[in-house]
Amino acid sequence: MASIRVTEVLAALSLTTDLATGMPFEKGLAVCLVADAVAARLGLDQADRRIVFHAALLAAVGCTSRASENAESYVDDIAFQRAFHTLDPGDPEIFAAQLSTFGDWAPGSRSALARRYATESPAGAPFAVRSVCEVSRALGPRLGLPEAAVRALTEVKERFDGLGAPDRLGGEQLSLTGRILHLAEQAVLAFRGRDRRAALAELRRRAGGHLDPDLVAVFAADADAIWSVLAQPDLLTAVISAEPGLPAVIRPEQRDHLCAALAVVVDLKGRYLLGHSAHVAGLADAAGNLTGLSDTDRADLRAAALLHDIGRVAVSSAIWDHPGPVGTGDWERIRLHSYWTDRVLRRCPGLTDLAEVAAGHHERLDGSGYHRGVRVHDQSPAARLLAATDVFAAMTEDRPHRPAHKPGDAAAHLSAEAAAGRLDRDACAAVVEAAGLRPPRTEYPCGLTEREVEVLRLAARGLSNRRIAAELVVSERTVGHHLAHIYDKTGRRTRAGAAVFAMEHGLLPG
Numbered sequence: 001m002a003s004i005r006v007t008e009v010l011a012a013l014s015l016t017t018d019l020a021t022g023m024p025f026e027k028g029l030a031v032c033l034v035a036d037a038v039a040a041r042l043g044l045d046q047a048d049r050r051i052v053f054h055a056a057l058l059a060a061v062g063c064t065s066r067a068s069e070n071a072e073s074y075v076d077d078i079a080f081q082r083a084f085h086t087l088d089p090g091d092p093e094i095f096a097a098q099l100s101t102f103g104d105w106a107p108g109s110r111s112a113l114a115r116r117y118a119t120e121s122p123a124g125a126p127f128a129v130r131s132v133c134e135v136s137r138a139l140g141p142r143l144g145l146p147e148a149a150v151r152a153l154t155e156v157k158e159r160f161d162g163l164g165a166p167d168r169l170g171g172e173q174l175s176l177t178g179r180i181l182h183l184a185e186q187a188v189l190a191f192r193g194r195d196r197r198a199a200l201a202e203l204r205r206r207a208g209g210h211l212d213p214d215l216v217a218v219f220a221a222d223a224d225a226i227w228s229v230l231a232q233p234d235l236l237t238a239v240i241s242a243e244p245g246l247p248a249v250i251r252p253e254q255r256d257h258l259c260a261a262l263a264v265v266v267d268l269k270g271r272y273l274l275g276h277s278a279h280v281a282g283l284a285d286a287a288g289n290l291t292g293l294s295d296t297d298r299a300d301l302r303a304a305a306l307l308h309d310i311g312r313v314a315v316s317s318a319i320w321d322h323p324g325p326v327g328t329g330d331w332e333r334i335r336l337h338s339y340w341t342d343r344v345l346r347r348c349p350g351l352t353d354l355a356e357v358a359a360g361h362h363e364r365l366d367g368s369g370y371h372r373g374v375r376v377h378d379q380s381p382a383a384r385l386l387a388a389t390d391v392f393a394a395m396t397e398d399r400p401h402r403p404a405h406k407p408g409d410a411a412a413h414l415s416a417e418a419a420a421g422r423l424d425r426d427a428c429a430a431v432v433e434a435a436g437l438r439p440p441r442t443e444y445p446c447g448l449t450e451r452e453v454e455v456l457r458l459a460a461r462g463l464s465n466r467r468i469a470a471e472l473v474v475s476e477r478t479v480g481h482h483l484a485h486i487y488d489k490t491g492r493r494t495r496a497g498a499a500v501f502a503m504e505h506g507l508l509p510g
Contacts, residue, residue: 003249006144008350009258010057011236012310013143015344016262017060020067020269020313022082027188029235032056035184036242037226041218042180048148049244052177055149057239059156059181061139062132064268064313065496068462069128071318073120074113078316079105086189089121090161090209129157129165134497135268138504142261144248152177156185161209179212183219186211187226196227236347253299255350259306264503266310270320271461272399273312274499275508279397281305282506284389286434291385291426301382304358307351308386311340311359323400338362339371357383361390364422384424388414388431391423396435397509404509407435445505446489455482456490457510460499 014028035056039049063081070077083102089095103113133154140150155169155178162170183203190202200223207216219226232238250258263277284305288298312320315337319330326334342359345351360383363369365376369387379387395410405413414428444453451472458468465479472479487493490501502508 002252004252004255004350005240005243006248006250006258007057007240007243008348009255009262010054010143011239012307012344012348012351013061013262013265014057015347016265016310016313017063019311019340019344020063020078020081020265021060021085022078023085024192026235028057028060029239030188030230031059031181031184032239033229033232033235033242034187034226035180036244037229038180038184038215038219041222041226042176042215046244048177051146051149051152052180053242053244054145055152055177056181056184058140058143058145058149059153059185061143061153061265062135062496064265065131065135065494066128067269067317068271068321071316071321073116074103075106075109076316076318078314085185088206088210090159090163091205094205125157125165126167131494131496132157133166134492134494135265135500138492138497138500139261139264143258148175148177151175152181156181158182159210160212163209174212179215183211183215187219188230191227191230196223199227252303252353253296255303256299256306259303262310263306264500266312267503268496268499269312269315269317270400272397273309273320274460275503275506276393276397277306277309278503278506279509280308280386280389280393282438283393283431283434284386286437287385287389287427287430288382290430290433291381293382297382300354301357301385303351304354304382305386305389307345307354308341308358308361308390309337310344311337311342314340321400325401335362335370342371356380357386361386363387365424366421368422379424381424381427384427385430388423388427391417392431392435411435444507448486448489452482452486452489453507454510455479456486456498456502457508459483459486459495460502460508462495 011029015025018025018027032053036049036053039052044052067077070080074080087095087098099114099118102117103110106113136153137150140153152175155174158164158167158169158174158178160170160174160179162168186206187203190199194202200220203211203216203219207213260278267273267275267277281302285298285302288301293301315333319326319333338359338361342355345355345358357380360379363372363374363379363383365379367373367375392410392414395405395413396407398404411432414423414432417423418425418428448456454472455468458471463471465476468479469476486498490498492498492501
């Protein structure tokens with residue numbers, strides 16, 4: 001069985017974060033190539049170039065950490081991220097012009113959104129970006145990044161002039177890798193829709209403000225050669241070829257730990273999605289064992305289950321968190337999430353073999369599913385297992401419009417779907433049996449108590465202390481004490497960080 005380049009899996013994460021931030025598909029790959037070209041012109045050695053390369057590829061790994069909050073404040077978290085990437089508060093005239101169109105994704109609320117951002121951002125940005133940094137710091141090591149690269153990930157929203165967040169770092173307080181990432185991202189964004197001269201003028205305008213002027217000068221001295229790294233027929237192939245140093249490789253059965261990190265990024269897209277991907281993966285693996293799948297096929301099924309919902313990031317969190325029925329337009333957006341899962345996985349050689357199963361979790365045997373509408377003869381046994389597992393897992397988890405169903409009710413629903421010819425009968429039976437095999441949890445990580453875990457689960461979903469107190473029938477002061485203990489024990493300080501901890505340790509869904 002062929003080995004897989006780790007960079008191929010990380011490229012899938014880069015593509016996923018492009019979708020989550022409203023960026024052009026493959027923008028992250030372009031930033032990686034430009035950052036590496038700049039690092040080469042600075043004469044960095046192979047080890048330092050490798051740090052720049054991987055930090056650039058994963059610069060947006062924390063992008064979903066505030067998705068629900070951004071959707072709540074700005075209507076559409078993806079549109080907000082798209083606008084945020086180019087705002088320049090260091091240039092009052094330009095910033096005023098940018099704010100004049102800020103919020104144009106919600107025409108009826110545009111002026112209100114612009115005023116909200118102008119009013120709340122100065123004080124609120126450091127707190128908001130701290131969530132991004134905490135998620136990046138949690139996931140970076142799991143993805144194999146060294147500390148220097150992880151540090152750069154925590155600096156992606158800082159600026160050379162000190163007007164960034166979360167720590168208002170400036171100048172050489174910022175790592176060289178962080179400053180290179182700032183330049184590379186703005187270079188790629190400036191180049192889109194402009195000719196080279198205009199794009200370079202935009203970088204020079206940002207020099208000394210957003211960007212390190214010395215790095216802009218290095219870029220300008222050899223701009224045509226650096227731009228040329230983007231003149232490639234296939235950016236992903238170019239990224240894989242450009243990786244400095246000896247490439248890291250893994251066996252297909254070792255993909256789980258990388259896929260699990262991608263799953264965390266995806267599940268942060270909705271307050272009620274936390275832990276869903278790992279829940280599906282664990283249940284699918286147990287069901288696969290009951291049906292006699294080989295170890296290799298079970299490993300592939302686990303990986304596909306962890307990645308089945310990566311396309312969710314292309315849909316606004318406002319939809320995933322919506323407490324009632326969605327409209328026709330939003331439903332069409334929801335149906336496209338499996339298409340995006342398929343597209344990302346088929347784009348990356350190390351994950352292509354998972355695409356059919358992962359993207360087929362909403363297909364049905366009678367052709368009534370989506371996004372391809374395939375019928376029984378086009379669905380593998382693994383795909384049928386994943387489809388049944390996803391239904392059972394989703395039904396037994398809380399959603400914004402309903403509480404979790406009891407396992408018996410979910411089992412009855414699977415039986416009805418099998419009788420109607422929509423789900424595979426044997427797959428449904430295996431999933432129901434597997435669900436009954438899960439032992440109760442008796443010990444929790446970091447010495448957390450059962451009550452602290454209950455508080456953690458609710459806090460991870462963004463509930464206020466008052467709502468947690470009402471849910472658990474305790475006082476707000478008691479909730480505050482529990483949260484203080486949780487933060488001390490886990491080392492996390494934000495909702496997103498707590499959510500990542502809970503997912504990492506299998507505490508969600510509860």
